[in-house]
Amino acid sequence: MKNRRLVMIPGPTPVVRSIQDQMGRETVAFGDPGFVKDFKEVLADLKELWDVNGEVFVVAGSGTMAMEMALANTLKRGDNLLIVSHGYFGDRFIEIAEKKGLNVDVISSEWGKTVSVADIEKKLGEKSYQAITVTHVDTSTAAVAPVAEIGEMMKKFPETIYIVDGVAASAGEEESLGKMNIDILFTGSQKAFGVAPGLAILWANQKALDRRKSLGNIQEYFIDFEKWIPIMNDTSKYYATPAVNMIWALQESIRLIKEEGLAERYERHRKVAKAMRAALEAMGFSILADPANRAATLSCVLYPEGVEDAKFRTLLAEEGAQVAGGLGAYAGKMFRIGHMGNIDMLDLTGAITAIERTLYKMGVDVLGKGVSALTKELQ
């Protein structure tokens, strides 16, 4: 039987029909009054929902561009940056920062765990850091960092810009720049917003905007806050062509978020994550992240003895669900499955039964066990 392929990798996530429809609309001029109004509304909603007292930037690009944008607008060559890394994506900041000529210190956890707030505070006390980066959910481990507690602690370091990578978190894990004392937060459209890849969304509080001003002229052109601020304040202005259809798609995603309610959306993600993990464990898999810090948006799932990674993922794709492989030392030892964005019961049940069928084909008979655990948890 030929199956559809459900994208259960940790982003891009499934794009629902109403969002697809916006991407398929006839493109208009970016100066079109209807589009100018839509773009303005998107920015106003993003500012309000994430409680920012500065700006939000919606720019064509991916999460990596947003990482670079965060550093480029807050740090100059020779500045001290503390990178809190819980895995592959935390480490990505190291390369970006070194290319910029920053003095980098890294404080890392074992994969699946997170660095304690006390350890971060101790490190920040050792010298003056101009900024710190924390990955909210590292997609290589599915461990979630305590960004609210870190934000509270950061009040003791008012000169340090607190940057949070929300690429695998925003719109699925609770975040608020105001409440959590975050100075910069960013994400990509393809994760918990449930839009196709193509947009970077970056919120910057006043403290971060003031830091940008204090830097004067910076080397970067396309990702300079100062170049984009006039457009974000008046969407009829031109700087670089906005991704018109993607912005409409994001508008529809925000409409869905508002319809559901942010608090309800976070609660749904927590509930779904718990149910998915119960289902996976019932089929004999185990979860990498410590029970105390498991993300709501995705899981990193260790194979039981005898289940071979490449064969499993190839068969699973044929059965109708695509998952991602493990990264770093976990390549071949685990798979990564997303459960974020606008997925529903049919998607979840479809993915779990596809895993059951795959295992069955590989000689492991757990038919019914996963879907039974999933259903019971979700009732």
Ligand SMILES: Cc1ncc(COP(=O)(O)O)c(C=O)c1O
């Ligand atoms: C936590 C995190 N940060 C950054 C990135 C990089 O984003 P992109 O692949 O959109 O450039 C990813 C990608 O998966 C991610 O998961």
